[in-house]
Amino acid sequence: MNYKSLIRPLLILLFFMGLWHLSHPFAAPSAAETVSANVPDKNIILVPLDGRPPCKQFVVDGGAIAGFHVLTPPTELQDYYSAPGDTAGMRHWLAENIKGQQAALISIDQLLYGGLLAAREKEAPPAQQEALINYLRQLHADNPNIPLLAFSILPRQTPQDTIDGYQERKDLLAYSRLKGRQAAGLAINETELARLEAAISPASKEKYLAHFAENEELNKKLIKLVKEGVLTKLVLGQDDGEEYSIPNIEKAHLREFMQAENLPSHKVILTHGADEIALTMLAAFHNEQNHFAPNVYVTYNHPDTPDTIMPYMAIDMQETAHEKIALIGGQETSDAAAADYILYLSANDYEKDTVSKRSTNVQELQKLTAQGRPVALVDLSKHFTAQETLLPLLLDKNFPVNSLTAYAGWNTASNAIGTAAATASLYTSAQKNALSRKEALGIAASNLKFLHNRILEDYFYLKEDIDTINHTLKKAGYQNTADLDLEHNWRWANNMLQQSMQKHLAAYKHSKSFLAPHDFHTPQGDFTLTVKDLTVELSFPWPRTFEIYLETAPYIVAQ
Known part of the structure; x- marks a missing residue:
């Protein structure tokens, strides 16, 4: 065969193929591009x-999803564990920095007491309360066009630490539960109530009850500020509740007061929870600004889950979901196909054998993902163990974790449901309003960062590592892991944390679940994202093991 005779026709063919590709660039395989997080354009x-x-x-990272730069106070003004924050300095900082902001998210407990833990112990007599009320009036007068979005936390029923004595604290808790049942119109053991009242010292009982009375008066003054127009919105949260307790009596009084003041339900809101409230209020503000009310389809891992009351909660899972969806300005829908996202609530309890359905739950989630449904997964455990959660089975079945719109399994049901609902709402709303493909990519990247932050902490740390670390600390002589001496052992404690979590990270980021690409469908076009790598920075922010500071840096490519 004369191969030279074939060269000229081949060259001509290649020439015309090149011309075709030049005139049809879409036919060329798309090059991968590195994706950066969203650039904030709102304050x-x-x-x-x-x-x-x-x-x-969480508020800083959640805000980044929707393009918010969240300005937070300097560390020297902030509380640190049992040391309260500088309330006078915090008020001055807020007044000096509120100019140019779209809104202010304000913790009343921080401005009045110096933080949540301080609020549990410190007293605020009428003069201190009035000083704060006057400060808020002046803050509004100086900035009439900036919404003041405030939140205040009702005291938990656990007695103050300054009430000493194991038996007396135990008696006060029993007394609170009986008084709560009595106030709800339920029959109680009157003999036991009389015994408790006789056993509790008058001084301790007076101090305990005065704490709730003081907080009730404070919150009534704040409700009046809403009526005056000083506060744009007020959310009253309930910290670590139970179904029947004295805090519920205070809450009933406040609800009656709100009705008497004839305030719209969206202006003053009672909810369960504390830590997640600022994030949910940010989501609500973003939705209001964009005239967006997310349609949320709620589904559960087990028929018993809607009626399940999880630890530290006063209400069941279904009511908690109702509250958090309403708080972000959303509405529930019975049509999964019409939902902006699906809120999948899992709350397993091995004592009730709900864990036997986990394989079915994985299949349900796989089906939803295959249908392209956005899913916010709440993965709770009654006993705070990995064996009751869904994530290990999802990883074992190679479920594409990057397809999740949100994940949360931190601490209480209100914390986790509020966090998942808020971040899914921020992401959904932001994508609907994205102005370019680049912005849509950045929104997805910011959301993936938050997603992996939650998976690493809520599952790998809180369900896998915390017990091991606590056990190691106790073997080293620490009897109270909620009060560590990090001043002298910070390096050792953090090194133990980092080594343990890095082992999890190494396995996690090489799993098929993590590496699986996911297709995103947005108004600015479709794209596929793959998380190629993940690094993490983590440490103990306070001298205890209850929570960690954790920030991931995902390396994401798009096609």
Whole structure:
């Protein structure tokens, strides 16, 4: 065969193929591009409930999804564990920095007491309350066009630490539960109530009850500020509740007062929870600004889950979901196909054998993902163990975790449901309003960062590592892991945390679940994102193991 005779026709063919590709660029395979997080273009100021990551960093990272730069106070003004924040300095900082902000998210507990833990112990007599009320009036007068979005937390029923004695504290809790049942119109053991009242010292009982009375008066003054137009919105949260307790009596009084003041339900809101409130209020503000009310389809892992009351909660899972969806300005829908996202609530309890349905739950989630449904997964455990959660099975079945719109399994049901609902709403609303493909990519990247932050902390740390770390600390002589001496052992404690979590990260980021690409469908076009790598920065923010500071940096490529 004369191969030279074939060269000329081949060259001609290649020439015309090149011309075809030049005139049809879409036919060429798309090149991968690195995706950066969203660039904030809106400003909002935050006075956080306290310095812990759920109260501050979650709001910063959640805000970034929707393009908010969240301004937070300097560390020297912030509380640090049992040391309260500088309330006078915090008020001055807020007044000096509120100019140019779209809104202010304000923790009343931080401005009055110096943080949540301080609010549990400190007293605020009428003169101190009036000084704060006058400050808020002046803040509004100086900035009449900036919405003041305030939140205040009802005291938990656990007695103050200054009430000493194991038996007396135990008796006060029993007394609170009986008084709560009595106020709800339920039959109680009157003999037991009389015994408790006789056993509790008058001084301790008076101090305990005065704490709720003081808080009730404070919140009534704040409600009046809403009626005056000083506060644009007020959210009253309930910290670590139970179904029947004295805090519920205060809450009933406040609800009656709100009705008497004839305030719209969206102006003053009672909810359960504390740490997640600032994030949910940010989502609500963003939705209001964009005239967006997310349609949320709620589904559960087990028929018993809607009626399940999880630890530290006063209400069941279904009512908690109702509250958090309403708080962000959303509405529930019975049509999954019409939903902006699906809120999948899992709350497993091995004592009730709900874990036996986990394989079915994985199949349900796989089906939803295959249908292209956005899913916000709340992955709770009654006993705070990995064996009751869904994530390990999802990883084992190679479920594409980057397809999740949100994930949360932190601490209480109100914390987790509020966090998942808020971030899914921020993401959904932001994508609907994205002005370019680049912005849509940035929104997705910011959301993926928040997603992996939650997976690493809520599952790998809180369900896998915290017990091991606590056990190691106790073997080293620490009997109270909620009061560590990090001043002298910070390096050792953090090194133990980092080594343990890096092992999880190494396995996680090489799993098929993590590496699986996911197709995103947005108004600015479709694209596929793959998370190629993930690094993490983490440490103990306070001298205890209850929570960690954790920030991931995902390396994301788009096609």
